[in-house]
Amino acid sequence: MRTPKKSNLVKETPFRDQLDAIKPRFFALMLDWMLWGYVAYAVMYFLQRYWWRYIDFYNKLTLPSWGWPLAVIGTLEMALLSHAFSHSPGIAAARLRLVDENLGSPRFSQRLKRFLAMNLALVAQPVVFALRNRKPSRLLHDSPSTGFMLPFAVIKDALPVKKPRPIYMTYRGIFMAFILVMTFWLGLHIAQIEFSVLAEGWDYTAKILGELLDVRLNHLFVDVNAKGLLFSIAYFMLETIFMALFATVMGVLVAFPLSFLAARNIMGFGTVGWGIYLVMRFLFNAIRSIESMLLAIVFAVWVGFGNPYAGSLALFIHTIAALGKLFSEQVEAVDPGPMEAMFATGARRWQVVLYGVVPQVMPSFLAFSLYRWDINIRMATVIAFVGGGGIGTLIRYFKGEVGRIPDAWGQVGGVILVIAIVIWLMDYISGRIRERIV
Amino acid sequence: MDDLIHIENLTKIYERGEVLALSDVSTRVARGEFLVLLGLSGSGKSTLLRCINRLIEPTAGTIMFDGEDVTRARSRQLRHLRRRMAMIFQQFNLVRRSSVLTNVLSGRLGYTGAAASAVHKFSKQDIADALACLERVGIPEQAYKRADELSGGQQQRVGIARALMQKPVLLMADEPVSALDPATAHSIMQYLEQMNQEDKVTVVTSLHFLSLARRYGARILALKDGEIVFEGSPVEIDKAKFKEIYGEDAEEVESR
Numbered sequence: 001m002r003t004p005k006k007s008n009l010v011k012e013t014p015f016r017d018q019l020d021a022i023k024p025r026f027f028a029l030m031l032d033w034m035l036w037g038y039v040a041y042a043v044m045y046f047l048q049r050y051w052w053r054y055i056d057f058y059n060k061l062t063l064p065s066w067g068w069p070l071a072v073i074g075t076l077e078m079a080l081l082s083h084a085f086s087h088s089p090g091i092a093a094a095r096l097r098l099v100d101e102n103l104g105s106p107r108f109s110q111r112l113k114r115f116l117a118m119n120l121a122l123v124a125q126p127v128v129f130a131l132r133n134r135k136p137s138r139l140l141h142d143s144p145s146t147g148f149m150l151p152f153a154v155i156k157d158a159l160p161v162k163k164p165r166p167i168y169m170t171y172r173g174i175f176m177a178f179i180l181v182m183t184f185w186l187g188l189h190i191a192q193i194e195f196s197v198l199a200e201g202w203d204y205t206a207k208i209l210g211e212l213l214d215v216r217l218n219h220l221f222v223d224v225n226a227k228g229l230l231f232s233i234a235y236f237m238l239e240t241i242f243m244a245l246f247a248t249v250m251g252v253l254v255a256f257p258l259s260f261l262a263a264r265n266i267m268g269f270g271t272v273g274w275g276i277y278l279v280m281r282f283l284f285n286a287i288r289s290i291e292s293m294l295l296a297i298v299f300a301v302w303v304g305f306g307n308p309y310a311g312s313l314a315l316f317i318h319t320i321a322a323l324g325k326l327f328s329e330q331v332e333a334v335d336p337g338p339m340e341a342m343f344a345t346g347a348r349r350w351q352v353v354l355y356g357v358v359p360q361v362m363p364s365f366l367a368f369s370l371y372r373w374d375i376n377i378r379m380a381t382v383i384a385f386v387g388g389g390g391i392g393t394l395i396r397y398f399k400g401e402v403g404r405i406p407d408a409w410g411q412v413g414g415v416i417l418v419i420a421i422v423i424w425l426m427d428y429i430s431g432r433i434r435e436r437i438v
Numbered sequence: 439m440d441d442l443i444h445i446e447n448l449t450k451i452y453e454r455g456e457v458l459a460l461s462d463v464s465t466r467v468a469r470g471e472f473l474v475l476l477g478l479s480g481s482g483k484s485t486l487l488r489c490i491n492r493l494i495e496p497t498a499g500t501i502m503f504d505g506e507d508v509t510r511a512r513s514r515q516l517r518h519l520r521r522r523m524a525m526i527f528q529q530f531n532l533v534r535r536s537s538v539l540t541n542v543l544s545g546r547l548g549y550t551g552a553a554a555s556a557v558h559k560f561s562k563q564d565i566a567d568a569l570a571c572l573e574r575v576g577i578p579e580q581a582y583k584r585a586d587e588l589s590g591g592q593q594q595r596v597g598i599a600r601a602l603m604q605k606p607v608l609l610m611a612d613e614p615v616s617a618l619d620p621a622t623a624h625s626i627m628q629y630l631e632q633m634n635q636e637d638k639v640t641v642v643t644s645l646h647f648l649s650l651a652r653r654y655g656a657r658i659l660a661l662k663d664g665e666i667v668f669e670g671s672p673v674e675i676d677k678a679k680f681k682e683i684y685g686e687d688a689e690e691v692e693s694r
Contacts, residue, residue, distance in 0.1 A: 335534075337527065337529055337530075337531035338531050338532060338533045338534075340493055340527070340531060341525065341527060341531035341532075341544075341597075341600070342544055342547060343493060343520070344491055344493060344520060344523075344524070344525040345520065345521065345524070345525075345544065345545050345546075345547055345548050345600070345604055346517040346518065346519070346520035346521035346522075346547070346548025346549075346604075347517075347544070347547035347548055348517065348547075348552075351547045351550070351555050352547075354555065354556070354558075355533065355536070355540070355544045355547060355555075356533055356544070359533050359535045359536045360533065360534075360535060362535070363535075
């Protein structure tokens with residue numbers, strides 16, 4: 001490595017000015033290139049994942065060999081285009097502005113000219129290097145010409161040849177650790193985690209806890225005879241279980257056929273099938289991302305606040321999406337051998353599904369359905385807080401009575417105790433059944 | 439000569455990894471013939487078989503089956519073509535959780551009406567046929583067991599019974615005995631031979647062992663790297679030919 005003396009560098013001031021002028025532009029271009037790279041990567045990812053070209057059992061489509069070079073060149077061209085024809089993010093980040101000689105906005109032809117010139121510079125620069133047959137580092141000092149490649153030369157020249165340090169000894173490693181610690185510390189503040197608060201509130205909490213643990217079960221079978229609520233804990237518990245049952249059974253019935261439409265190995269044979277697959281996948285993912293509590297708010301308005309029907313519908317909708325997704329993943333994981341054999345006998349696609357896929361997925365479908373029932377019971381116990389009905393109604397009611405009747409907290413404790421016992425029982429039973437099946 | 443299959447310039451390129459599985463393969467299979475495909479793993483035997491019933495989509499070339507162009511067949515026509523060509527597999531490809539009888543009956547799906555198969559209803563005739571097929575492959579007592587309770591040899595027999603249900607013109611077998619021990623392998627091969635001689639079913643099978651190919655094959659087609667390196671009767675394969683097919687380092691292994 002030759003490092004020119006300081007005096008030499010001072011003499012080359014015009015060149016250094018030039019370099020300083022190029023740097024932000026280069027930075028802007030790299031940034032744009034990177035952004036387009038992300039876009040291209042996303043596009044390619046989806047192509048690779050969702051696009052089959054041949055109807056085969058064994059080969060999935062991958063990019064052809066020219067795909068990646070095309071992507072590299074394509075993204076660069078897109079970066080250059082956005083550079084020349086718009087106020088690109090890169091240009092914005094580098095605080096540059098594209099102007100004509102009068103500092104006005106350039107016309108279309110000028111922009112086109114600039115785009116072509118940038119292209120030419122990119123193509124010509126390596127050629128010039130190749131023709132001169134010189135190391136880029138020498139070129140940096142010998143002929144201070146303009147161009148995009150110059151910063152490469154600088155980087156290359158400055159590259160150290162050393163044994164790499166362990167990551168915790170490097171600036172990068174230390175910086176990373178610092179960032180992580182800072183993030184966590186910031187998180188504590190944003191989430192308002194303060195341990196002293198726990199100590200302050202303890203006395204009052206202990207009193208409530210005591211009342212809560214003084215469990216009252218006198219309304220287990222006896223109606224809560226006030227405020228128009230004429231029901232017992234047992235009744236509401238039953239209501240909760242049946243809400244979950246409705247949601248699960250109906251959800252399974254709807255999710256079962258739909259899940260095959262969202263399975264790649266069944267729909268991935270033609271354009272129409274592919275379209276259905278994508279739509280179903282999108283629907284499942286979209287609906288799944290809405291918690292059933294939020295759905296219950298909508299249904300509570302629709303069919304009436306506190307109506308168990310509202311909670312059932314909310315759980316039902318969520319169950320369709322959640323199970324549909326799980327089911328379709330199971331369908332995608334089946335052994336393709338039997339499917340292949342049945343296609344070979346001349347069976348129709350849905351016959352293959354019925355005879356080759358359904359028997360394979362049945363046990364896991366059952367297990368997932370039971371598991372979902374579990375979850376639905378749990379959700380049904382709290383969905384009353386947003387007006388969905390079920391045993392949460394009683395918790396809300398008794399909490400509202402705190403201060404008016406002396407054992408309100410004890411009543412709440414009773415409800416919670418019943419919920420805990422029932423959920424534990426359901427969990428245990430469905431767990432045992434699942435063990436049997438799988 | 440009356441040809442059943444007529445393959446012309448068949449080429450298959452797998453996109454992933456850009457593998458050339460079959461390169462410009464042309465051949466004919468006569469009606470009633472017992473053809474053995476030989477070659478190392480990855481030589482293109484499975485691909486060739488699966489191109490014939492289009493489980494794998496050929497990249498180029500044409501395949502005529504019984505005067506019909508398989509490569510151009512649309513879905514309905516393709517299904518009807520597939521009904522006439524049965525296939526058995528190295529890993530048997532049975533539905534493991536279904537009963538043996540259901541597995542055998544599934545060979546009939548191509549002929550079964552939509553409503554009937556939707557409710558898992560096969561005709562009495564089909565069920566009787568299925569039991570007869572199981573009888574023929576010597577496992578009638580296994581009919582109501584689950585398929586995965588059977589041994590490998592028995593599972594392959596179920597595969598053969600399923601193929602028999604199709605009443606096929608052509609039987610393709612993709613390494614039917616590779617997963618089996620030598621004794622069982624011979625009994626399976628004898629069923630294929632029986633189908634060939636008694637039912638006049640054309641058989642195309644791929645095999646690993648030359649000894650098996652010599653014993654059962656009327657004609658041998660050897661593939662190497664997707665190209666035909668030998669085509670002729672088994673007796674023509676001498677030491678030099680053998681080395682050409684299997685590579686210089688290969689020694690002939692006996693399978694009795």
